Amino acid sequence: MRNKKTILFIVYSLIFYAIIFLFHSLGIISDYILHIINLSLIYVILATSLNLINGFTGQFSLGHMGFAAVGAYISGILTTLIWHIKPGNPGSYVLFIIAMLVGGVAAALVGLLIGLPTLRLRGDYLAIVTLGFGEIIRTIINNIDYVGGPRGLLGIPKFSNFTIIFITALLTVILLRNLIFSSHGRAFLSIREDPIASELVGVNTTRQKVIAFVIGAFFAGIGGALLGHLLTLAHPTQYGFMQTVMVLVMVYAGGMGSISGSIVAAFGLTFLSEGLRILLGAIGVAIEWRMVVYAVLLIMIMLFRTSGIMGGREFNFLLPFNKEE
Amino acid sequence: MGEIFNLQQLINGIQLGSIYALISLGYTMVYGIVRLINFAHGDFYMVGAYAAYFIVNFALARHVNIPVVFVFAASMGASALIAMAANRIAYRPLRYKPRLSALITALGVSMFLEYFFSALPFIGPSFRSFPELITQRIFTIGNIKISNYAIVDVAVSAVLMIFLTYLVRRTKVGMAMRAVSQDKDAARLMGINIESIITITFLIGGAFAGAAGILAGITYPRIYPYMGILPGIKAFTAAVLGGIGNIPGAMLGSYIMGISETFATAYNSLLGEGIAFAILIIVLLFRPQGLLGEVTAEKV
Numbered sequence: 220m221r222n223k224k225t226i227l228f229i230v231y232s233l234i235f236y237a238i239i240f241l242f243h244s245l246g247i248i249s250d251y252i253l254h255i256i257n258l259s260l261i262y263v264i265l266a267t268s269l270n271l272i273n274g275f276t277g278q279f280s281l282g283h284m285g286f287a288a289v290g291a292y293i294s295g296i297l298t299t300l301i302w303h304i305k306p307g308n309p310g311s312y313v314l315f316i317i318a319m320l321v322g323g324v325a326a327a328l329v330g331l332l333i334g335l336p337t338l339r340l341r342g343d344y345l346a347i348v349t350l351g352f353g354e355i356i357r358t359i360i361n362n363i364d365y366v367g368g369p370r371g372l373l374g375i376p377k378f379s380n381f382t383i384i385f386i387t388a389l390l391t392v393i394l395l396r397n398l399i400f401s402s403h404g405r406a407f408l409s410i411r412e413d414p415i416a417s418e419l420v421g422v423n424t425t426r427q428k429v430i431a432f433v434i435g436a437f438f439a440g441i442g443g444a445l446l447g448h449l450l451t452l453a454h455p456t457q458y459g460f461m462q463t464v465m466v467l468v469m470v471y472a473g474g475m476g477s478i479s480g481s482i483v484a485a486f487g488l489t490f491l492s493e494g495l496r497i498l499l500g501a502i503g504v505a506i507e508w509r510m511v512v513y514a515v516l517l518i519m520i521m522l523f524r525t526s527g528i529m530g531g532r533e534f535n536f537l538l539p540f541n542k543e544e
Numbered sequence: 545m546g547e548i549f550n551l552q553q554l555i556n557g558i559q560l561g562s563i564y565a566l567i568s569l570g571y572t573m574v575y576g577i578v579r580l581i582n583f584a585h586g587d588f589y590m591v592g593a594y595a596a597y598f599i600v601n602f603a604l605a606r607h608v609n610i611p612v613v614f615v616f617a618a619s620m621g622a623s624a625l626i627a628m629a630a631n632r633i634a635y636r637p638l639r640y641k642p643r644l645s646a647l648i649t650a651l652g653v654s655m656f657l658e659y660f661f662s663a664l665p666f667i668g669p670s671f672r673s674f675p676e677l678i679t680q681r682i683f684t685i686g687n688i689k690i691s692n693y694a695i696v697d698v699a700v701s702a703v704l705m706i707f708l709t710y711l712v713r714r715t716k717v718g719m720a721m722r723a724v725s726q727d728k729d730a731a732r733l734m735g736i737n738i739e740s741i742i743t744i745t746f747l748i749g750g751a752f753a754g755a756a757g758i759l760a761g762i763t764y765p766r767i768y769p770y771m772g773i774l775p776g777i778k779a780f781t782a783a784v785l786g787g788i789g790n791i792p793g794a795m796l797g798s799y800i801m802g803i804s805e806t807f808a809t810a811y812n813s814l815l816g817e818g819i820a821f822a823i824l825i826i827v828l829l830f831r832p833q834g835l836l837g838e839v840t841a842e843k844v
Contacts, residue, residue: 336828337825346647510658511663
């Protein structure tokens with residue numbers, strides 16, 4: 220049963236892929252729209268991985284884009300400054316994938332360093348430590364001349380195309396889904412519901428929280444690497460608190476503990492964000508209003524619909540088993 | 545060594561610590577009573593600075609001589625009002641929901657204040673120079689220079705801290721605040737109106753943050769809508785260092801933070817940026833309850 224559903228999900232995704240690809244080659248979808256779809260898929264990776272930490276495990280990380288910055292800069296250094304590779308022959312794509320994985324592992328290691336001292340304590344300490352971490356990582360990047368400092372790392376080769384981003388996002392979603400329906404995933408959920416009770420039934424809560432946090436950081440690093448190679452630059456301002464908040468809004472708007480919700484919200488909010496940019500630009504209003512909209516949205520969701528769009532449920536094709544079983 | 549660790553830096557550190565103390569008291573009081581890290585607290589400080597900025601500029605434009613005490617009262621009032629409004633609108637409805645919900649709305653309130661202020665056309669996202677509210681004088685004792693700003697900063701925060709200590713230890717309201725922070729349900733059974741105590745806590749915390757905002761405006765005369773983020777994090781670190789929920793702890797932690805930050809910045813500016821974070825990590829590793837805090841077991 221399990222394999223059948225996974226295959227079904229992959230088939231659905233491939234149909235989505237084929238439609239987008241076909242429409243783009245026919246010229247129905249412009250390059251600009253395809254770019255926004257690419258961004259949305261990267262946000263799917265970032266939002267689902269943050270949902271693993273914040274939604275499923277019930278922690279509160281505010282440094283997700285900091286991990287993405289680690290992934291973007293490490294992979295960017297490898298492809299741009301060390302290997303000097305350009306997209307073209309298949310070999311360079313293999314090197315890019317290696318660089319992306321190294322970026323993810325580096326982010327995971329940083330996550331481990333931050334998570335170990337902090338996750339032993341109650342959830343709210345993680346919030347402030349990761350908030351500080353996000354600021355620190357930007358200060359560090361700004362002060363390293365090798366990666367361009369405040370000018371940013373320029374001239375990153377454009378390896379992220381629709382196919383690569385799509386496959387990575389698909390793999391992320393499948394891996395996270397399998398993780399959540401494994402015994403680790405059950406442990407994460409039990410920590411969210413009641414840390415003391417789960418400790419009493421033998422869950423090593425600190426260990427499970429660190430596992431969730433490190434895996435989330437890994438995928439954030441992967442997402443950052445893809446983002447850097449899509450925009451062909453990595454800049455400290457792209458990984459600021461504002462961007463982290465955008466991913467947070469996606470997680471809570473989509474619903475804590477719902478991968479489907481994060482996917483829907485990642486697409487919805489990326490398109491909303493672009494729409495607001497065009498709209499606000501057209502009527503000549505300061506771009507800051509966009510963030511005011513997000514802030515109000517975040518407060519409203521928490522006050523009136525804490526469980527988000529999906530209310531903690533999943534689309535049927537994302538469940539590994541049938542509902543009636 | 546002599547160039548870095550000298551008396552002048554110590555004085556600068558105490559001055560900075562006084563400002564942190566006023567902010568971190570609000571953090572620690574709110575945390576002690578409702579167990580919420582109020583992310584928006586740094587922004588109450590920003591509101592205080594802007595309120596003073598507008599009042600002073602308004603007075604200067606009309607050539608009215610405005611007493612400094614009035615400016616303090618007005619901007620402390622503005623910050624207190626914003627703090628109470630945030631509590632009423634965003635925190636109170638979530639009082640008995642999971643703790644994470646209020647933490648998320650606190651983040652929303654913080655973002656709202658920052659971006660709303662920078663989106664408003666008459667404030668804008670750019671730096672503004674704070675008007676000279678008090679004329680600067682510098683006293684030289686030996687080879688140490690003490691500005692009258694340092695004296696004002698230390699004096700104002702000392703007066704406010706003495707007032708707070710008196711309020712918490714000697715008055716009925718203070719007794720109620722201590723009771724609520726120890727046990728909400730028992731406090732309610734004793735006839736304490738919990739919501740009004742929480743409102744008073746936000747009022748005092750907001751007013752203190754507003755006072756810190758003016759002091760920062762006078763001392764470092766550049767204000768902008770995001771000015772509250774970093775002092776907010778540092779003051780929170782100070783509160784954790786002293787033991788969160790513990791009022792004398794927040795004061796002690798703030799002075800340690802201010803002094804260590806000044807010394808670290810004199811040594812290396814990058815280290816100065818990172819010292820707060822390093823202190824936070826070290827405290828969480830070795831003494832998560834803080835210097836003056838007590839170990840509390842989590843109750844089921």
